[in-house]
Amino acid sequence: MTGRPAVTPLSADTGTGPAARATVVRVENVSKTFGAGAGAVHALREIGLDIGEKEFVAVLxxxxxxxxxxxxxxxxxxxxxxxxxxxWDDDPRELAARHALGVAFQDPTLLPWASLRANVEFVYKVCGQRTDRDRVTEVLEMVGLAELAHLRPHQASGGMRQRTSLARALVMRPRLLLLDEPFGALDAVTRHRLNDELEAVWSRTHVTSVLVTHSAEEAVRLADRVLVMSDRPSMIVQELAVPLERPRPPASDPVMRELIQHCLGALHV
Ligand SMILES: Nc1ncnc2c1ncn2[C@@H]1O[C@H](COP(=O)(O)OP(=O)(O)OP(=O)(O)O)[C@@H](O)[C@H]1O
Ligand SMILES: [Mg+2]
Incomplete structure (x- = not known):
């Protein structure tokens, strides 16, 4: 890394910015208000951003x-x-209807009576397709669940339930993966391990991904680019490219530390 600035302004050509890739997601001047009058909540204000093909973007x-x-x-x-x-220049609902979106949220809602494997297989039923058992086995292996997929959700740990959620999001080979704090409820060690596994999964699939997180470390560990949002009404106050090869070094690495501190600084403005 010598001679290369750790914190790269996004305008610099890092090869990871959206300019280098075809645009997948385009957010144009988006504002969002919930409710009206005195009780209105102005959530987002004039947000604009592009996410490129095969890019991993974290929103902090x-x-x-x-x-x-x-x-x-x-x-x-x-x-x-x-x-x-x-x-892809289309309404996201079209993409969802074509099952090209993989989504995982913080609290996975799994079918309680079905095994973890059956929970992943269920996606095919929802999509009206025949179950591809080999593909299910493949994603279960990818997320480290192969040996334990016979368990039911109540017999599984929080980390295993999140792995199942990730497997469900990946099984249809989505073109866009949307992750909303998928590891937020986990203890630090499990979260760290799942970060490593998600990094490995991404390095294998290169699926265009957006990760929402509270953790600056998680954002810098996983993303090509980190967008930092302000308090409501929110705007993007910082965009940061992460010019590090994968797998990323530990958080104690000086470059990682500098990037994490930079994100934290933008968060606390
Ligand atoms: N359906 C809704 N109706 C009314 N207000 C809403 C609705 N959805 C979200 N909000 C409000 O919009 C604001 C933004 O909510 P949002 O869930 O997007 O925040 P967030 O950044 O994801 O928060 P967290 O980090 O706690 O998950 C909050 O004030 C929330 O109460
Ligand atoms: Mg949220």
Missing amino acids: GPSGCGKSTLLRMMAGLEQPTTGRVTC
């Missing part, structure tokens, strides 16, 4: 700033009050 921001709202718009689950969100 304080609680309640509108990160989930933004992700839900990319998933076609929420509509902007003004502005526009498109995926």
Whole structure:
């Protein structure tokens, strides 16, 4: 890394910015207000961003700033009050209808009576397709669940349930993966391990990904680019490219530390 600035302004050509790739997600001048009058909540204000093909973008921001709202718009689950969100120039709902979106949230809702494997297989039923058992086995291996997939959710740990959620999101080979704090409820050690596994999965698939997180370390560990949002009404106050090869060094590495501190600084402005 000598001679290369650790904290690269996004305008610099790092090869990881959206300019270097075809655009997958485009957020144009998006504002979102919930409710009206005195009780209105202005969640997002004039957000604009592009996410490139095969890019991994992390969205970091304080609680309640509108990160989930933004992700839900990319998933076609929420509509902007003004502005526009498109995926491959199309309405995200079209992408969702073609099962090209993989989504995982903080609290996975698994079918309690079904095994972890059956929970992943269930995605085929929802999509009206025949179960591809080899593909299910493949993703279960990818997320480190191969040996334990016979367990039911109540017999599984929080980490195993999150792995199942990730396997469900990946099984249909999505073109876009949306992750909303998938590891937020886990203890630090399990979270760290799952970060490593997600990094390995991403290095294998290179699926265009957006990760919402509260953790600057998680953002820098996983993403090509970190977007930091302000408090409500939220704007993007910082964009940071992460110019490090994968697998990324530990958080104690000086470059990692500098990048993490930079994100934390932007968070606390
Ligand atoms: N359906 C809704 N109706 C009314 N207000 C909403 C709705 N969804 C979100 N909000 C409000 O919009 C704001 C942003 O919510 P959002 O869930 O997007 O924040 P967040 O950044 O994901 O927060 P956290 O980090 O705690 O998950 C919050 O004030 C929330 O209460
Ligand atoms: Mg949220």
